[in-house]
Amino acid sequence: MTDTLTLYGARGSGAVAVEAALTLIGQPYELIESYTWDQDDPESGDKVLAANPMRQVPALVLPSGEVLTESAAILIWLAERHPQARLAPRPGEPGRGQFLRWMSFVSSAIYSLYWVKDDPSRLVPDPAGHAALEERVLERIAQCWAIMDSQVSPGRYILGEELTVLDLYVNVVSRFRPRRERFYREAPKMAGCVRRVDEDPRLAALWAQRMG
Incomplete structure (x- = not known):
């Protein structure tokens, strides 16, 4: 094996x-x-x-x-x-609860919305309603980033001084529509953390090859 x-x-x-x-x-x-x-x-x-x-x-x-x-x-x-x-606070360590909270939040409140955004016909059969649905979904995603940003207290990274998989998760999902420019406006506290992960030399080749 x-x-x-x-x-x-x-x-x-x-x-x-x-x-x-x-x-x-x-x-x-x-x-x-x-x-x-x-x-x-x-x-x-x-x-x-x-x-x-x-x-x-x-x-x-x-x-x-x-x-x-x-x-x-x-x-x-x-x-x-x-x-x-x-790459994460261990069970019982400070920050563990917030780590689990925000990992779940990004997954359920933000990432899950792309199932609808990417193919509005999954919920709205009439093509005439697709543009409006997509617009509302993108506004909701932006709103959720703002809500998260208002409740975190970042250091170098979202949870403090150590990079976690939460930073990797936010880094990737924030690249999706409505794109980084909107993310930076809605989540100014997390913006520096995301840019820091962008610039991590250990990940430079991966970002270039896999996110473009």
């Missing part, structure tokens, strides 16, 4: 946050590109069905064959599995 993990992901997707965590940890992994949103190449997205019947990335397959899905859960699991990397 090999220690290599298998990650179903895609360039420009939330799976890149998992790639960033694996890079910092130094954990080898095999990447299977699965562009689930490419309607011109459905077979690419269908690859992930072998691991995730939701047809969504990321999906992480462990050497044992166990499958992990949901980006927040994978990031938390990786941080706990590799405590030497110091």
Whole structure:
């Protein structure tokens, strides 16, 4: 049995946050590109069905064959599995509660909205309503970033002086629409943290190759 993990992901997707965590940890992994949103190449997205019947990335397959899905859960699991990397406060440490709070918030209040934004027909069959729905979703995402920013007290990073997987998660999701310019306006306290992760030399090649 090999220690290599298998990650179903895609360039420009939330799976890149998992790639960033694996890079910092130094954990080898095999990447299977699965562009689930490419309607011109459905077979690419269908690859992930072998691991995730939701047809969504990321999906992480462990050497044992166990499958992990949901980006927040994978990031938390990786941080706990590799405590030497110091990518999350440990259970019982100061900041643990806020770490779990904001990891869950980004996942449920923000990231989940892209399921609607990326294909409004999933909830609104009439194409005439798609533009309005997308606009409302993007405004809600911006509002949620502002709410989060108003309740965190960052240091060098969102939770203080140490980089965590929360920083990686916010870094990637804040690149999605309504894009970074809007994020910087709505979340000025987190803006410096995000830029610091952008500039981390350990991740420079990954960001260039996988986020563009």
